[in-house]
Amino acid sequence: MPVFSNLAGFWALLGLPLLVAVHCLQQRSRSEVVSTLFLLEALAPESRGGRTWDWWRTSRAFWLQVLAVLLATWVLTGPRWVRGESAQTVVLVLDSAVSLTAFRDDAVKAAEAKIAASAGRAARTEWVLLTSDPRQPPLYRGPERTAALAALEAWRPRLGTHDYEPALRLARSLVGAAGETWFITDSLVKVPPDQAAVSVGRPIANVGFAGATVVKDGEGWGWKVLVKNHTDAPQRREWWFEQAGARSAAQPVILDAGALVELGGRFPDGAAEGMLVLEPDAFTADDRLPMMRPRPKELTAGIALEGEDGRFFQKLLAGVDGVRVVGTGTSAALRVARLGADETPAPGAAILLPRSVPETAERRLQTAPVVAERNALVADLNWQGLLGPGAAGLRRGPGDEPLLWQADAPLVWLRPGETAARQLVLNFDWAAGNASRLPATVLLLRRFVETVRAGQPGFYADNFDAGACVPLAARDLAEAAGKITITFTPADGGEETTRVASPADLAVLRAPGEAGFFTVNRGETGLVRGAAQFADARQGDFRRAETFDSGRGPEARAAWERATRPDPLTSVWLVLLGGLLLASWWPAGKQGGRAP
Amino acid sequence: MTAAPAEILDARRAGLVAAQRYRLPFGRQNWRGQPGGWQGAGIGSSIDFQDHRAYAPGDDPRYIHWSAYARTGQLTMKLYRAEVSPMVDVIADVSGSMTFTSAKVSRLESLLAFCVESADRSGAPVRVHAVNGRQVKMVPVEAVRAGDWRGRIAVTPGPGAAPGALPWRAGAMKIFISDLLYPGDPSGVLAAMAAGGGLSMVLAPALASEAAAPARGNVELVDCESGLKRRQRIDAALAERYREAYARHFALWIEAARRRGVAVARLACEGALVDVLGGEARTSGMVEVNT
Numbered sequence: 001m002p003v004f005s006n007l008a009g010f011w012a013l014l015g016l017p018l019l020v021a022v023h024c025l026q027q028r029s030r031s032e033v034v035s036t037l038f039l040l041e042a043l044a045p046e047s048r049g050g051r052t053w054d055w056w057r058t059s060r061a062f063w064l065q066v067l068a069v070l071l072a073t074w075v076l077t078g079p080r081w082v083r084g085e086s087a088q089t090v091v092l093v094l095d096s097a098v099s100l101t102a103f104r105d106d107a108v109k110a111a112e113a114k115i116a117a118s119a120g121r122a123a124r125t126e127w128v129l130l131t132s133d134p135r136q137p138p139l140y141r142g143p144e145r146t147a148a149l150a151a152l153e154a155w156r157p158r159l160g161t162h163d164y165e166p167a168l169r170l171a172r173s174l175v176g177a178a179g180e181t182w183f184i185t186d187s188l189v190k191v192p193p194d195q196a197a198v199s200v201g202r203p204i205a206n207v208g209f210a211g212a213t214v215v216k217d218g219e220g221w222g223w224k225v226l227v228k229n230h231t232d233a234p235q236r237r238e239w240w241f242e243q244a245g246a247r248s249a250a251q252p253v254i255l256d257a258g259a260l261v262e263l264g265g266r267f268p269d270g271a272a273e274g275m276l277v278l279e280p281d282a283f284t285a286d287d288r289l290p291m292m293r294p295r296p297k298e299l300t301a302g303i304a305l306e307g308e309d310g311r312f313f314q315k316l317l318a319g320v321d322g323v324r325v326v327g328t329g330t331s332a333a334l335r336v337a338r339l340g341a342d343e344t345p346a347p348g349a350a351i352l353l354p355r356s357v358p359e360t361a362e363r364r365l366q367t368a369p370v371v372a373e374r375n376a377l378v379a380d381l382n383w384q385g386l387l388g389p390g391a392a393g394l395r396r397g398p399g400d401e402p403l404l405w406q407a408d409a410p411l412v413w414l415r416p417g418e419t420a421a422r423q424l425v426l427n428f429d430w431a432a433g434n435a436s437r438l439p440a441t442v443l444l445l446r447r448f449v450e451t452v453r454a455g456q457p458g459f460y461a462d463n464f465d466a467g468a469c470v471p472l473a474a475r476d477l478a479e480a481a482g483k484i485t486i487t488f489t490p491a492d493g494g495e496e497t498t499r500v501a502s503p504a505d506l507a508v509l510r511a512p513g514e515a516g517f518f519t520v521n522r523g524e525t526g527l528v529r530g531a532a533q534f535a536d537a538r539q540g541d542f543r544r545a546e547t548f549d550s551g552r553g554p555e556a557r558a559a560w561e562r563a564t565r566p567d568p569l570t571s572v573w574l575v576l577l578g579g580l581l582l583a584s585w586w587p588a589g590k591q592g593g594r595a596p
Numbered sequence: 597m598t599a600a601p602a603e604i605l606d607a608r609r610a611g612l613v614a615a616q617r618y619r620l621p622f623g624r625q626n627w628r629g630q631p632g633g634w635q636g637a638g639i640g641s642s643i644d645f646q647d648h649r650a651y652a653p654g655d656d657p658r659y660i661h662w663s664a665y666a667r668t669g670q671l672t673m674k675l676y677r678a679e680v681s682p683m684v685d686v687i688a689d690v691s692g693s694m695t696f697t698s699a700k701v702s703r704l705e706s707l708l709a710f711c712v713e714s715a716d717r718s719g720a721p722v723r724v725h726a727v728n729g730r731q732v733k734m735v736p737v738e739a740v741r742a743g744d745w746r747g748r749i750a751v752t753p754g755p756g757a758a759p760g761a762l763p764w765r766a767g768a769m770k771i772f773i774s775d776l777l778y779p780g781d782p783s784g785v786l787a788a789m790a791a792g793g794g795l796s797m798v799l800a801p802a803l804a805s806e807a808a809a810p811a812r813g814n815v816e817l818v819d820c821e822s823g824l825k826r827r828q829r830i831d832a833a834l835a836e837r838y839r840e841a842y843a844r845h846f847a848l849w850i851e852a853a854r855r856r857g858v859a860v861a862r863l864a865c866e867g868a869l870v871d872v873l874g875g876e877a878r879t880s881g882m883v884e885v886n887t
Contacts (some may be wrong), residue, residue, distance in 0.1 A: 030811065030813070030815045030816065031816040032815050032816070032817055032818065033696060033817075033820050034819065035775070035820045036693075036810075036838075037818075037826060038777075038778065038779040038819075039838060039842060039845065040810075040826070040828060040838060041826070042841065043838060
């Protein structure tokens with residue numbers, strides 16, 4: 001089968017209807033009124049179409065000109081023949097952004113069209129279907145075109161805004177010099193320069209949820225939700241709250257062009273979860289917002305400090321959700337205690353302070369700047385206001401990770417261990433400085449407590465962005481190899497699914513990629529109950545979505561030309577074409593005139 | 597197409613001229629009808645002896661053959677031939693094919709004038725009808741004589757079908773003026789003419805141009821009666837087949853007419869009527885020379 005290098009050459013086929021029209025006009029030039037039509041009908045009783053065909057059939061010039069048009073079309077389309085030894089790799093990169101859910105069918109059709117167009121351009125073709133999701137394996141890789149088409153059904157775009165370059169770079173490396181890559185997306189802004197792409201997007205009047213917070217106040221649990229109008233025109237929508245099969249009355253919300261509106265409400269009494277629903281539009285991923293009333297893990301804390309310091313830590317720990325301060329006599333998961341210079345701390349999570357320096361001791365204000373290490377506990381905190389006598393006498397052990405330095409002495413460090421058993425050592429005189437009044441210190445302590453709390457085994461409930469990490473205690477994971485199941489109920493009312501978490505899942509457990517409720521269980525024990533929420537409002541903005549086909553790049557064309565050879569008879573066809581045109585205008589034999 | 601009034605007048609004048617030289621064939625057979633000047637088929641009061649028969653009560657005693665009674669003693673009646681005026685029925689085909697060229701219109705006009713004038717000259721009562729397919733309209737003879745009969749009848753265009761039942765009178769001289777250009781079996785028309793005795797004749801105006809195919813090459817043919825259109829490529833072979841079909845069409849009419857005792861004469865539309873009547877019509881006895 002030939003392949004055509006210039007599809008525009010098929011426009012030459014328009015010469016056929018033109019030819020027919022010209023001959024029809026000639027044919028209609030004579031009309032006669034007769035009285036013996038019944039005799040002719042008896043002689044030539046075939047249908048009118050048949051008589052017309054008889055006219056066409058006997059017109060030599062017409063058929064010669066038809067042949068000339070077909071020959072001209074053949075030559076203009078530039079037919080090429082595939083070399084027997086040629087091979088190509090065709091890679092299709094499918095955009096995994098969740099915005100593609102609105103155009104998924106169109107994108108699949110575009111991919112099928114590209115596969116069909118690329119088929120036959122080389123003797124052997126390797127098909128590779130990738131998604132731009134770096135965590136997903138290829139949808140298909142192999143020589144079977146039908147299998148590649150079938151694999152398109154498995155494509156589920158779920159990601160938020162992400163970098164497409166790694167997937168495209170991988171595609172280009174797979175293709176090499178023989179083949180082509182296609183990026184199937186919905187907007188030109190996502191396409192790197194010189195990348196062959198097909199876009200199937202179009203502007204959609206989308207209004208969707210852009211974020212949510214669930215907060216506890218004096219009256220109970222409430223929620224605040226942002227609704228974004230992603231269009232350049234005012235929009236009106238209705239919204240309602242669904243909980244346990246019941247639905248509240250629909251309320252209207254009117255949004256100006258591009259406006260962001262906050263909705264607020266309270267969880268019904270006793271309700272642990274619910275769904276906020278916006279009147280659906282063409283992009284449904286951001287029209288349903290599942291929400292969960294957060295329930296943190298429990299953490300017991302014992303404070304072995306006296307006086308002002310004790311009251312400070314009491315107040316600080318009581319302000320962290322899930323933390324319960326118990327007496328020092330009981331076994332608390334987190335201890336707040338003092339440590340002597342020569343003492344070895346007991347194992348377990350702890351916040352350790354140096355023993356108090358006697359009031360009589362000489363104290364000098366340290367003026368050296370406090371420098372923070374690169375660590376999440378101290379990230380973005382301002383320590384310039386910390387005043388005090390500097391480092392105390394506690395000694396850092398091997399493996400301890402400093403967090404703060406003043407001069408050449410560490411002020412704060414972390415003792416290594418599993419998350420639930422880490423120790424934070426505050427190596428400065430707490431009472432002699434302004435640490436208890438410095439926001440950075442309070443935040444550091446709070447972050448540490450929350451980290452320890454998160455490392456505790458047990459159940460918790462929370463709201464997550466779709467695809468976000470779901471923290472699990474290391475102890476829960478260690479005890480549950482092969483027993484952890486994830487149950488997901490889509491927000492759009494789809495069927496509930498349950499699957500066993502693979503080792504890859506457990507390496508970094510993530511919330512589902514689409515909105516809905518999910519549960520992580522270890523056997524019969526619940527570990528996490530969560531609400532996965534549509535997270536990336538940018539994906540709901542379709543104002544720059546468009547439809548286009550960039551066409552093949554110059555490299556792909558060069559590779560195709562290497563895999564094919566031109567029609568060797570082109571010059572013969574050209575000569576024949578000239579001959580046909582001359583013959584069609586040659587006098588028509590006995591009639592002595594030119595053919596019609 | 598309609599002919600100009602001057603052409604109609606000329607055609608009518610040609611018919612009258614022809615009637616001065618020729619007449620309808622009244623002398624060809626015995627007639628029935630009103631008393632007149634032509635030999636009748638029945639017993640009458642002319643001077644031409646016909647037969648004898650025995651007297652029957654009620655017979656006119658003026659016709660008793662007294663000489664025979666004297667010889668035989670039996671009352672015998674002398675019978676004489678009747679003299680009648682034959683009835684003439686003229687039916688003119690006014691379908692589209694008879695009127696779409698001025699030549700045919702003129703020939704129809706001249707033939708109609710000839711027939712009426714000839715009948716008038718012979719004292720024969722004449723009745724004229726116009727027919728177009730299934731439509732038959734009575735035409736006042738005075739209108740024919742005045743030359744404005746076309747304005748007195750209203751005939752709508754027909755589909756070009758064969759004529760329906762025609763109002764022929766039994767024993768009359770039946771004259772059908774038609775080009776016979778319609779499809780179908782001629783037997784129906786001819787059987788109706790032949791029924792009831794009398795003399796039946798078909799005067800068929802013929803255009804020389806109709807005998808050949810309409811054109812050569814690719815043409816759109818429009819039927820003059822129904823308006824139907826037909827695109828046809830006419831090549832030499834089809835033209836030859838057309839010529840043969842045209843000849844066969846009239847051969848069928850003539851053969852069917854011969855079987856029914858109906859005389860058919862095809863009269864060319866070209867040339868003077870008096871000359872045309874002197875041809876086939878004269879030789880086939882459809883007109884007689886006035887004496």
